[in-house]
Amino acid sequence: METKGGFYITQIKQLQERIFERLLAENGIEISGGQGRILFVLWKDNPLTIGEISVRTSLAKNTVSVVVDGMVHKGILTRQTNPRNRRQTIISLTAYAKSLQTKYETVSQQMNTLFYQGFTPEEQMTFESFLARILKTLTKEEQTYKKPKEDHT
């Protein structure tokens, strides 16, 4: 079968991000896509380490490190070393970041409505369960690559 799931996904991601950033800007929220994803996971669970953010966003560790840098500069996040495990860096939301959540989620909801235009609730659920399955497959694949199977000779 001729399929092109990956190509579609990439295109949608591109468009979605451009449109979402425009909507955010129109609503006075100066947050980019990468930054939004980090906030998204922190709003659910605060604080988190760099590594945890990396896993939950599927961004590479070094990417998270760099993006967090920018957000610390902007006063959105703070970083501090975990005293119990000094290899870890703990990232926390500032009060300012917390104050953005409601407005951000409103715009998010608008984006979602656009995204799923013409979908029945059932279709949405089916579609998201497909996405969740693919995400799981790909995550496992990357894990497998990073931890190659031991060679029990």
Place this chain on the structure above:
Amino acid sequence: METKGGFYITQIKQLQERIFERLLAENGIEISGGQGRILFVLWKDNPLTIGEISVRTSLAKNTVSVVVDGMVHKGILTRQTNPRNRRQTIISLTAYAKSLQTKYETVSQQMNTLFYQGFTPEEQMTFESFLARILKTLTKEEQTYKKPKEDHT
């Protein structure tokens, strides 16, 4: 309903691209995600203008311009002005680019198999038709934004 289609899409895109680029590299194909997308549309239809590539890949025009630059340097593409409309730049595949197609598509197929692991053919089709619908919605939205409705006062 609590949905997070956009977040999923972005995560999948991230993982998918990292894994696909690794597979390509393992098979001796030194082509990045962005470059691959441009080749993908040119293999279907060659040559194309910058603008046409932009529409078909959903990449911004300036992005296409820059990525094509790199590919011209690598001997994958050539650019020339359209003599019939000298504003346009026509991008063509080189023989080298054509020679890559078969190998690239083999790896592409591998990636696809991984991507749709555990999906029945029907599920794949359903899923891709969902993607196509979303892509259409977002494309139309961006069009609307670029060409704001005339004010017939």
Place this chain on the structure above:
DNA sequence: ACAGAATTGTTCTATATAGAACTATTATAA
């Protein structure tokens, strides 16, 4: 206790991506 392995982040470098401003060309309308 301590050498080597594993974990966790960061830095360095290169490419990808897009908005804004710009240049060149072609189309349009008066």
Place this chain on the structure above:
DNA sequence: TTATAATAGTTCTATATAGAACAATTCTGT
């Protein structure tokens, strides 16, 4: 015909992203 608008790309600038190499810290087995 010519001034203005529309179209097509490019350049400038800034951020996003990740691989590779590295540094610091903690864990493990002896």
